[in-house]
Amino acid sequence: MSTLQERLKAQPGALVECDDDPEAVFDLLCEKGWSDGLPVIPPTPERIERMLAFCDRDPDQAVIKIPPRFGAATPVRIAANAVMAGCKPEYFPLVLLALEALAEEQYNLYGTQATTHPCTPILIFNGPAVQEIGMNSGQNVMGNYYRANAVIGRAVRLALVNIGAAIPGTGDMATAGTPAKFTFCVAENEARSPWEPLHVELGHPKEATAVTVIAAEGPHNVNDHESLSAVGILTMIAGTMAITGSNNPYYASQPVLALGPEHAATIANDGFSKADVKQWLFEHATLPLSRFSQETIERRFRRKLAEQFADAPLNTPVRMFAKPEDLLVIVTGGAGKHSQYMPTFGNTRAATRALRHADGTLAKSVFDFKRP
Amino acid sequence: MAQLTKRGLIAAVVCSDTFMKLGTAQAKVFGVPDLPLLEIPHPLGGLGIEKVAQRAEIALPQLINAIKAVKKKSGATPA
Numbered sequence: 001m002s003t004l005q006e007r008l009k010a011q012p013g014a015l016v017e018c019d020d021d022p023e024a025v026f027d028l029l030c031e032k033g034w035s036d037g038l039p040v041i042p043p044t045p046e047r048i049e050r051m052l053a054f055c056d057r058d059p060d061q062a063v064i065k066i067p068p069r070f071g072a073a074t075p076v077r078i079a080a081n082a083v084m085a086g087c088k089p090e091y092f093p094l095v096l097l098a099l100e101a102l103a104e105e106q107y108n109l110y111g112t113q114a115t116t117h118p119c120t121p122i123l124i125f126n127g128p129a130v131q132e133i134g135m136n137s138g139q140n141v142m143g144n145y146y147r148a149n150a151v152i153g154r155a156v157r158l159a160l161v162n163i164g165a166a167i168p169g170t171g172d173m174a175t176a177g178t179p180a181k182f183t184f185c186v187a188e189n190e191a192r193s194p195w196e197p198l199h200v201e202l203g204h205p206k207e208a209t210a211v212t213v214i215a216a217e218g219p220h221n222v223n224d225h226e227s228l229s230a231v232g233i234l235t236m237i238a239g240t241m242a243i244t245g246s247n248n249p250y251y252a253s254q255p256v257l258a259l260g261p262e263h264a265a266t267i268a269n270d271g272f273s274k275a276d277v278k279q280w281l282f283e284h285a286t287l288p289l290s291r292f293s294q295e296t297i298e299r300r301f302r303r304k305l306a307e308q309f310a311d312a313p314l315n316t317p318v319r320m321f322a323k324p325e326d327l328l329v330i331v332t333g334g335a336g337k338h339s340q341y342m343p344t345f346g347n348t349r350a351a352t353r354a355l356r357h358a359d360g361t362l363a364k365s366v367f368d369f370k371r372p
Numbered sequence: 373m374a375q376l377t378k379r380g381l382i383a384a385v386v387c388s389d390t391f392m393k394l395g396t397a398q399a400k401v402f403g404v405p406d407l408p409l410l411e412i413p414h415p416l417g418g419l420g421i422e423k424v425a426q427r428a429e430i431a432l433p434q435l436i437n438a439i440k441a442v443k444k445k446s447g448a449t450p451a
Contacts, residue, residue: 068394070401114394170393 005045040084051079054092054369056358064103066164067110085155101213106349112215118178119215119345123185126199127209130187137187139334153183180218192261193331194268208354215348219340230270241285247346252322256342264331282324286317374402388414408438
């Protein structure tokens, strides 16, 4: 019997026995409500211990309390969810890192877990661990197929449900939700980006592995096969961003623009820096106030945002973010003339964390965590 | 509201019926399981003033009862 198994045996309810037939295990976990509705790997003590072999934290010390239940997310519990999601043990430091980032106050995990809005954490990874574990930053980056993207995002989501009780109808009140709630984990395509990577822009060393999280909607596509200039492509993006139905016009928010590498190259070739992209979209991704419903104008703009709109004429531009630097811009994906736009919950700010050992030193590799 | 309750004030939360499970669970999580939830029909948002008034009429007697219950339990004058 493993050490962990002995410890869990002493905690009533921590160990559940069942037939080891995969369907029986899945049935049991669904009955218990411990799934996202898709089959999972049974989180046996041995598998959890293999995951914890890549963790240098106290396995029983919570790294975050996950609302709305405020369940203690200890490495043991997080590891159980990482096993269930299908993580390899070397992915575990990145799962832990993402949850630590979600714990930062500006992310607003409580609000984003329980809201009616269809948001979920987008995990944006940068740095050497991306290559090391084979996380996709190229073709179909926001889609299926790649294990690291699929299961790291899924592990985080399972922890939010199983530890935090973000259960539809009682803890997660999303009106409709989003398919991105199964997993939403991407890496920036640093090799194809004409600009500095996101984590460097946000103050972390280039050699660091880092994750940036924000509560986002699923991706909205920007198809532009015709524009040959920065202004042309940005005009199409501005049109996709300027919408009445997102939360972003109402908050000092940080929407996310994920430029496809080909769009990014065309924009950069015209001499645009990342800051120029943000400034241009700040000025052009706008809607006249008249495009909103009469009730929205009266009840939300005129009353709740009175300082700015109490007496504003109907042709007043409504911006999608409050300051140019608030737009998060990454380059990701593969060949093709498409970019992605993610509106956000609004009342959420990006949190970025670098992968560090328990003593605070930067981790050079996820394999540095492996205990002998 | 949980903080106000813990400081000895009478506090209550207006909660639409769809959100009662969340409200009940959160009251327990925040250590105030007896926090009064004033149940009104969903929705609370996106209503004209007439429907807001209807919901206020439903909530008000519950609020009065909540105040009476706390007064009875503590024997103190509510703040």
